[in-house]
Amino acid sequence: MLVSTLPITPKYNSAFTTLISPFVACIASDFYNCPLVIANNLIGLRFSNNNPTEISSWYKKSLKSIGIKNFYYWSELDQGYLGYVYENMNLWYEQGVIRNELRKVFCCPCGIVEILDEDFLNYEKGKLYSLVNGSIVCNSCGGRVLPRCEEVLILNQKRELIFPVHNCFPGNFLSELKVIHNKLAKHNILVSRSKQKNSFFWASQKKFFIDTDFIWSLYLAYLSDKYSTNHILISASSRVLAPLIRSVCLSYFLRPNLKIDCIISPIVNITSSKNTKKININDFINLGTATELRFFLESGLHWKSKEVSLDTSVLYWIKHSIKPEINYLKKEVINKDSFILKDIHNGSSTRNLLAKLRKKRSMDEKEILLYQFLCQPML
Ligand SMILES: [Zn+2]
Numbered sequence: 001m002l003v004s005t006l007p008i009t010p011k012y013n014s015a016f017t018t019l020i021s022p023f024v025a026c027i028a029s030d031f032y033n034c035p036l037v038i039a040n041n042l043i044g045l046r047f048s049n050n051n052p053t054e055i056s057s058w059y060k061k062s063l064k065s066i067g068i069k070n071f072y073y074w075s076e077l078d079q080g081y082l083g084y085v086y087e088n089m090n091l092w093y094e095q096g097v098i099r100n101e102l103r104k105v106f107c108c109p110c111g112i113v114e115i116l117d118e119d120f121l122n123y124e125k126g127k128l129y130s131l132v133n134g135s136i137v138c139n140s141c142g143g144r145v146l147p148r149c150e151e152v153l154i155l156n157q158k159r160e161l162i163f164p165v166h167n168c169f170p171g172n173f174l175s176e177l178k179v180i181h182n183k184l185a186k187h188n189i190l191v192s193r194s195k196q197k198n199s200f201f202w203a204s205q206k207k208f209f210i211d212t213d214f215i216w217s218l219y220l221a222y223l224s225d226k227y228s229t230n231h232i233l234i235s236a237s238s239r240v241l242a243p244l245i246r247s248v249c250l251s252y253f254l255r256p257n258l259k260i261d262c263i264i265s266p267i268v269n270i271t272s273s274k275n276t277k278k279i280n281i282n283d284f285i286n287l288g289t290a291t292e293l294r295f296f297l298e299s300g301l302h303w304k305s306k307e308v309s310l311d312t313s314v315l316y317w318i319k320h321s322i323k324p325e326i327n328y329l330k331k332e333v334i335n336k337d338s339f340i341l342k343d344i345h346n347g348s349s350t351r352n353l354l355a356k357l358r359k360k361r362s363m364d365e366k367e368i369l370l371y372q373f374l375c376q377p378m379l
Pocket residue numbers: 108109110111112113138139140141142143
């Protein structure tokens with residue numbers, strides 16, 4: 001078994017929430033005692049001039065600040081990955097799974113909106129475009145979204161109707177994932193893009209630019225080969241359920257023997273009575289030590305919620321509850337199999353643990369496990 005995040009696009013000013021799914025992945029890999037892969041989407045740094053090497057080292061350093069240190073790192077720039085994608089695309093093209101066709105596509109001037117006509121009516125409105133004075137406009141560039149006929153690459157995976165997720169935690173997301181999967185199974189996937197000129201594919205002597213999100217979407221099949229495992233647990237946030245399902249389906253299409261479990265974390269928003277601006281990753285990692293930040297993140301894990309608000313006052317409480325003189329890091333042999341992950345790792349257990357630490361009361365077995373996971377040696 002392997003634990004991996006869904007590929008995350010690291011951005012210097014992005015909200016600190018992009019640290020939650022790696023944190024949850026770290027919990028799972030510790031709990032199940034299996035390797036951890038932190039995946040980044042670097043080709044997807046569209047419309048920015050960031051250097052992929054610099055931004056990935058900065059992101060890895062940020063992960064270290066919350067005590068995530070022992071992991072394999074993956075991005076589409078992983079040696080051999082792009083070749084793997086092209087190899088499978090060629091195969092799919094030969095099999096007729098990927099075809100070039102003249103289709104009507106709805107596009108905006110900047111290229112963020114580029115949707116096949118068959119999907120346009122079903123697309124979740126408000127996310128990418130809105131209706132303004134009777135016209136459909138792109139939420140990013142403000143330009144009009146208009147239909148045009150053009151030759152595009154489409155992938156037809158309609159025959160693959162099996163729901164590919166083996167297990168999902170928390171279980172309340174399962175029905176939502178099934179609805180998304182049903183929609184996806186009935187439609188074609190637009191593989192080519194007109195404005196994302198990063199990678200291209202030749203089909204019938206015509207050059208097509210490839211959707212950057214399509215490129216990373218085969219990564220689970222690739223990881224399964226690279227790490228010789230058929231069982232992958234993906235950690236993703238509740239905001240990316242559609243890309244999650246698309247990626248799981250495409251990888252499952254390539255490797256039908258894959259067993260895929262998902263763990264969906266809530267979006268954690270930091271609130272502060274003193275500061276109204278959104279906290280980014282750099283702000284966040286300066287708020288405390290690795291141990292304090294881990295306690296803070298853990299206290300926001302309310303699994304049944306899609307979105308959680310966490311006030312910085314919790315951090316003040318954490319700093320005053322964790323006493324350096326308390327040392328529970330003795331190696332106790334506890335059989336984790338008798339507990340399930342959510343029994344140990346959740347917001348209310350963390351708050352109870354903090355209260356006990358503050359009052360110097362002794363911990364039970366689950367709390368010792370939680371404490372051992374959260375406490376990081378000082379750097
Ligand atoms: Zn646009």
